[in-house]
Amino acid sequence: MAFDGNFMCTSFKKELLEAKHNFLATGGHQFKLALYNNDASFDADTTAYTSTNEVGNTGTYEAGGGDLTNVNPTTSGTTAFTDFDAAADLEFTDATITAYGALIYNSTTSGNPAVLVLDFDGAKTSTNGTFKIIMPTDDANSAIIRIETPVAP
């Protein structure tokens, strides 16, 4: 199997309606990003973090991945959005990693429920170096999690 695109996990959408995720910068949940090799097979049906096919411990990378920093959700027009790491991106140093994608999940809520599958569009490799994940701009057009009103037909 392999990564085949980005997916907002369907279970995450349901869990939002059940108040199982809190993205507030203060008092919110801890979200994490874990890296995976190309044997991982995630899609919209992915429901939780798994260590299967996760890259090994190396440098500052440890099983479970790195902590993301929440950004307070906000709105622009009719779009609500939130993002991670407003000031500093997540990076792993002194690391030898080959990853094809990542899973963002909630490590506070029981069961480590999945949020988002990220496809890196090929292998990304660091050798005894730094592996840095740069999050998109935190705005209504680019933020990583957005709830939008579709244009009426």
Place this chain on the structure above:
Amino acid sequence: MLTPGLGMDVPRHKPLVMVETTNNRGFTPDEIAQHCVNKIISVSDNAHPAIRDQARAFSSQIQKVLASHMQEAVRNDRITVYNALKDAGHPQLAELIRRL
């Protein structure tokens, strides 16, 4: 009557995040300065050409200033590490750090 639902799906085949890596080194001050500028200043491709060009020129100038100060920070930190190692009785190791 059907009503449109809220949308929150992500583009399936457009990278949502960027990944940058290094081999056998960390990021250089120039690279970090570029990351920093990209966080501070974003210029829309659809902006008016005059505004876009001015913003890009400003971004380039800020990148140079940031890189310069980051290099200065690295140099100063190395001096601190050099002195700490020297004071701890490791002059050869201190010299290696100073020459980096």
